[in-house]
Amino acid sequence: GAGVSQSPSNKVTEKGKDVELRCDPISGHTALYWYRQSLGQGLEFLIYFQGNSAPDKSGLPSDRFSAERTGGSVSTLTIQRTQQEDSAVYLCASSHPRGTSGGGTDTQYFGPGTRLTVL
Amino acid sequence: QKEVEQDPGPLSVPEGAIVSLNCTYSNSAFQYFMWYRQYSRKGPELLMYTYSSGNKEDGRFTAQVDKSSKYISLFIRDSQPSDSATYLCAMGRSYGKLTFGQGTILTVHP
Numbered sequence: 001g002a003g004v005s006q007s008p009s010n011k012v013t014e015k016g017k018d019v020e021l022r023c024d025p026i027s028g029h030t031a032l033y034w035y036r037q038s039l040g041q042g043l044e045f046l047i048y049f050q051g052n053s054a055p056d057k058s059g060l061p062s063d064r065f066s067a068e069r070t071g072g073s074v075s076t077l078t079i080q081r082t083q084q085e086d087s088a089v090y091l092c093a094s095s096h097p098r099g100t101s102g103g104g105t106d107t108q109y110f111g112p113g114t115r116l117t118v119l
Numbered sequence: 120q121k122e123v124e125q126d127p128g129p130l131s132v133p134e135g136a137i138v139s140l141n142c143t144y145s146n147s148a149f150q151y152f153m154w155y156r157q158y159s160r161k162g163p164e165l166l167m168y169t170y171s172s173g174n175k176e177d178g179r180f181t182a183q184v185d186k187s188s189k190y191i192s193l194f195i196r197d198s199q200p201s202d203s204a205t206y207l208c209a210m211g212r213s214y215g216k217l218t219f220g221q222g223t224i225l226t227v228h229p
Contacts (some may be wrong), residue, residue: 004162025185033217035219042125042219042222043163043207043219045218058216098165104213106213107165109165110163110164112162115160
């Protein structure tokens with residue numbers, strides 16, 4: 001079946017502009033995550049949506065970053081007034097948690113990412 | 120200090136070698152452990168996951184977890200040039216975000 005898709009694959013913008021990045025999760029997956037991967041760095045958690053629960057925004061680096069998930073499916077990550085340090089690959093992942101019993105896992109499937117370059 | 124430490128390498132080995140990749144962590148609340156492989160300009164793909172101490176084997180890959188030492192490893196036997204990629208360890212407490220290591224760049228040369 002189709003995996004996680006993200007668009008655009010590449011985005012070049014000028015400092016100070018706003019950008020929107022889109023993620024289409026795997027159909028039926030209730031959880032959706034955004035991560036950021038900077039050059040030479042591991043993945044940095046940004047935000048997590050699970051069903052109708054309030055999102056976990058604890059990883060957002062500043063109030064210039066926001067995300068929404070409409071209809072429990074597609075998600076958009078918005079970065080306002082972009083800065084050069086925002087240049088990174090933004091990765092989206094989705095999962096279908098198996099439940100809260102011990103030993104369950106939450107396997108996250110990643111999209112190809114959006115490579116953002118802020119000039 | 121980062122919650123998860125991983126030697127970034129790069130690591131270069133000849134084809135057929137056994138590769139050992141390692142991560143240490145400081146947070147004892149982590150309950151499950153994963154290894155992802157990431158090819159250049161692609162998203163990470165899950166290789167192995169485990170939630171208990173001990174070994175888990177899948178083909179040429181073995182994941183090892185030592186919770187008492189807060190140390191995890193991934194072993195690749197009979198390494199192939201197609202194994203050349205960045206390997207990321209990841210850890211989670213329950214459902215929700217994963218905490219990743221920096222990633223180790225591996226090159227297997229013919």
